[in-house]
Amino acid sequence: MKHLAILLAATALSACSTGEQAAKAPEAPLHSRMLVLDTHLDTPLHFERQGWSFADRHGLIDDMVQLDIPRMKDGNLDGGFFVIYTEQGALDAKGYADALAFARARSDLIDATITKHGDAIGAARTVADARTLSKAGKLIAYKSMENSYPLGEDVTLLAEFHQKGVRMAGPVHSKTNQFADSATGEARWKGLSPLGKQWVAEMNRLGIVIDASHASDAAFDQLLALSKYPIILSHSSLRSANDHPRNLDEGRLKALAAKGGAMCISTIFMSDMNMTPARGELFGQYERIGTLSPAQQAELNRKWRELDKTEPLWAADFEQYMAMVLRAIEVGGVDHICFGADWDGGGGLAGIEDISALPKVTERLKSAGYSDADIEKMWSGNILRVLAAQRG
Template identity: 80%
Template sequence: MKRIAILAAATALSACSTGGDKPKAPEAPLHSRMLVLDTHLDTPLHFERKGWNFADRHDLATDLSQLDIPRMKDGNLDGGFFAIYTDQGPLTPAGYAAALDHARKRSDLIDRTIATHKDAIGPALTADDARRLNKEGKLIAFKSIENSYPLGEDLSLLDEFYKKGVRLAGPVHSKDNQFADSATGEGHWKGLSPLGKQWVAEMNRLGIVIDASHSSDATFDQILALSKYPILLSHSSLRSANDHPRNLDEGRLKALAAKGGAMCISTIFLSDMKMSPERAELFGKYETIGTLSPAEQADLTRRWRELDKTETMWAADFEKYMAMVLRAIEIGGVDHICFGADWDGGGGLTGIEDISALPKVTERLKAAGYSDADIEKMWSGNILRVLSAQGKGR
C-alpha cells in the first residue's frame, strides 16, 4: 500500500510539473454548502447574563445555552430569528406597560449584541439581506416577537417594532391574551378576538410574517383564512407524533401548505413535558437567568444537569424527531417544511442536544432520498420565500 501511495504522489507531481491539471480539492460536506436558518432562537435571554459572551464557546455540561457563535459555525447554522419573548402577564394597563418595557429592552439588547459582534454577524430585514450576509461570510440575525401581549391594545406599536427590525411575530404564547386564544389556553375568544383580527390586517399591511406557533386550532384557522400572505409556524411539532394541543395536526398542515405557508419543525412536545416541581423551579430561574450572578448561574446548571440524570424533560430522542420530520415532509411537501427547533427555549433532545447537531438532520434527509435543492428549500428557501411574499401591497 505504501508503494502505491508513493507512485500516486509521484504521478501527481509529474502532472503538476508538466502543466497537467491539479487534483481537485475534496468537496465540502453538503450541509456546509447550504444556507441554513432557524426560525426561533431564544438565545437573547442569555445576552444579558453576567460573564456570558455570545462569541465564546460554551459547553452543555457547564452551561445551559445551546447556541453561540462558535457552535453556530460547528453546526453551520447561518442564522435565524432571534426572539423577543415576553411572558404572559395580566391583561391590564399596568401589565401591558411592564411587558412593553421588557420587549423594548429585549429588542435593544439583541441590537447591541449583534453590533458588538458585527464582524461575525449582521442584522437582516429581508431575504436579500440574508443572502448578502451569507455571501460576505457573516451570520444572519433576524428579529421576531414571541407573544404580542406587550402591544397592549395599541396596534400602532407594531409599526414601532417593524422599524426596530421585527419581521416575524406571533399573537399569543401559553395563555389566551387580548389578541387570541393559545393552544394551551382556555379558549376565551374561540380563536381571534376582534382586536386580533385587526392585528392580522396590520401585520399584513406592514409586511411582518405571521407566526401561528402557540395558537389554538381555531386561532390558526382564522389567521389562515384572514391573512393575505403566507404564514409560518416558527417552532411547532406534528400532532400525529404526540397528541398535544401545542402541536399541529396533519389536516392543518395540508391547509397551511395550500395557502403557501410553511411549518418549521421543532424538537418540543414529541412527548409530554415532564415538569416536576423541581424542574418547574429550575425553569423559572432559567427564564430569568440574566438576573443571576455567575455563581447562581453555575448552580442552576449543576442542579439542572443532576436532575437530567434521573428525570429527562422530554421522553423523545433524535430518532423520534427524524421520524416526525419525515412524516411532516410527506404530508406538507418539501415546499412547506422548515426548521425551528426552539433552541434555548426548551428544545433539544438526546442525540440533538444543541445547534452543532444540525448536520445530522441533513444527512438523514439525504439518506431518505431528498435532493440537495429540496433540502436547502427546507433549511432556508421556504423561509425566505414566505418572507419575500409579505407586503406586496404596501
C-alpha cells in the same frame, strides 16, 4: 536543449499531477454548502448574563446555552430569527406597560449584541440582506416577537417594532391573551378576538410574517383565513407524533401548505413535558438567568444537569425526531417544511442536544432520497420565500 525539454516535461507533468489532485480534492460536506436558518432562537435571554459572551464557545456540561457564535459555525447554522419573548402577565394597563418596556429593552439588547459582534454577525431585515451577509461570510440575525402581549390594546405599536427590525411575530404564547386563544389556554375568543383580527390586518399592512405557533386550532384557522399572505409556524411539532394541543394536526399542515405557508419543525412536545415541581422551579430561574450572578448561573446549570439524569424534560430522541420530520415532509411537501427547534427555549433531545448536531439532519434527509435543492429549501428557501411574499 535536452535539459530544457526535460524541464518542460517535468513542469507539465507536475501541473498535470497538481490538476489531478485538485480534481480529486474532497468536496465540502453538503450541509456546509447550504444556507441554513432557524426560525426560533431564544438565545437573547442569555445576552444580558453577567460574565457570559455570545462570542465564546460554551459546552452543555457547564452551560445550559445551546447556541453561540462558535457553535453556529460548528453546525453551519448561518442564522435565524432571534426572539423577543415576553412572559404573559395581567391583561390590564400595568401589565401591558411593563411588558412593553420589557420587549423594547429586549429588542435593544438584541441590537446591541449583534452590533458588538458585528465582525461575525449582522442584522437582517430583507431576503436580500441574508444573501448579502452570507456572501460576506457573516452570520444572519433577523428578529421576531413571541407573544404580542406587550402591544396591549394598541396594534399600531407593531409599526414601532417593525421599525426596530421585527419581521415575524405571533399573537399569543402559552396563555390566552387580548389577541387570541392559546393552544394551552382557555378558549375565551373561539380563536381570534376582534383586536386579534385587527392585529392580522396590521401585520399584513406592515409586511411582518404571521407566526401561528402557540395559537389554538381555531386561532390558527382564522389566521390562515384572514391573512393575505402566507403564514408560518416558527417552532411546532406534529400532533400525529404526540397528541398535544400545542402540536399541529396533519389536516391543518395540508391547509397551511395549500396557502403557501410553512411549518418549521421543532424538537418540543414530541412527548408530554416532564414539568415536575423541581423542574418548574429551575425553569423559573432559567427565564431570569440574566439577573443571576455567575455563581448562581453555575449552580442552576448543575441542578439542571443533575435533574436531567433522573427526570429528563422530554421522553424522545433524535430517531423519533427524524421520523416526525420525514412524516411532516410527506404530508406538507418539501416546499412547506422548515426548521425551528426551539433552541434555548426548551428544545433539544438526546442525539440533537444543540446546534452542532444539525448536519446529522441533512445527512438523514439526503439518505431518505431528498435532493440537495429540496433540502436547502427546507433549511432556508421556504423561510425566505414566505418572508419575500409579504407585501407590506
